[in-house]
Amino acid sequence: MKFSGFPQVKKRLCDVKIYFLILFCISTYVFADERVLDQVSLSFRLTTRAETQIRVAGEFIFPFLVGDSALTEGNNIRFVLSADVSPVSVNGMLETVWKPLAVFEISAVSFAGSGWDIPLASGVSFNKPGLDRLGKPDGSARFEGSPFMGMVWGTQLGAAVQFDLGALYPGKWTHVVFRSFNSLRYRALTCADKNDSWQYEHDIGEERNGWTYLATHVLGYQMPFKLNVIALVFEQEKRLYDTPGKEVWGDSYSRFTLGLAGEYLFSDKLALGVLAQIRTKKNYTDSSTQYDWYQMREVDRDDPRDFEFYRLAASLTWIF
Helix, strand or coil: CEECCCCCCCCCCCCCCCCCCEECCCCCCCCCCCCCEEEEEEEEEEECCCCEEEEEEEEEEEECCCCCCCCCCCCEEEEEEEEEEECCEEEEEEEEEEEEECCEEEEEEEEEEEECCECCECCEEEEEEEECCCCCEEEEEEEECCCCCCCEEEEEEEEEEEEEHHHCCCCCCCCEEEEEEEEEEEEEECCCCCCCCEEECCCCCCECCEEEEEEEEEEEEECCCCEEEEEEEEEEEEECCCCCCHHHHCCCCCEEEEEEEEEEECCCCEEEEEEEEEEEEECECCCCCCCCCHHHCCECCCCCEEEEEEEEEEEEEEEC
16 A cells, blocks of 8 residues: 655555555645655565565656645656566556646556466466367366466556645644545456456456456545554446446446555654455355356346455565
């Protein structure tokens, strides 16, 4: 998760996902002169789902259309160039964020990566239905892939509204922060077509080329302690691609994730981010749970979702 720019705390980065989650407040970056801020961060993250990742990121902030009012004095454009490596993948990302007002941001992200297999996990592969001797689907799933068989690439466009109560009521104990980020993401595997299902970084293997709506809502509280931030994080993911039958196996339903996050500051240069999450899962009819191939399962229309424990995650970040 990225925690940054609270009024009395220097900017820092704490990554628990590829970009973990993002927590901002209204006075994230304030520059009144012509300086360009640059920094490099190195993060290591680990989760209970055996996800391990090392990430390095460079960040550059340029004052842009700076005004004299409280809403415009911190206007800037921010560029973040990052690369990460896991036991099964390597990725690169460029993020551009324009802040025309203290309470509003517009962002554009481009990313690309690929992967390979290890005995315990798959980096990139197709998820295909298993076939019987007659060549008909038998309900099983088979994952087929090879090292760097294709590139997973995409772009994401979004906007955020953010606010810090401490901007209206200054003080050590008044920093209740809120951020709502909504975006559209296109992601695709270069060797797949729109009818192929694929797996990346050992996920459940239900990815498809196309658009996805994503939303992240954060409500947090900043404290003048080493335990700097605690926050509730709510995420929504809605697949927008048009696949015949997706309403049967459940791709027409939104997926939700609820998390509790925190950040502990060892120093201005070293921070630990932690995250605990639960998420929705699909409830299938009793007659279809026997199938491993997800497109042969049928969602229970009367009770399509249930919650399950997702993961615990931790990220240690060092600012150069």
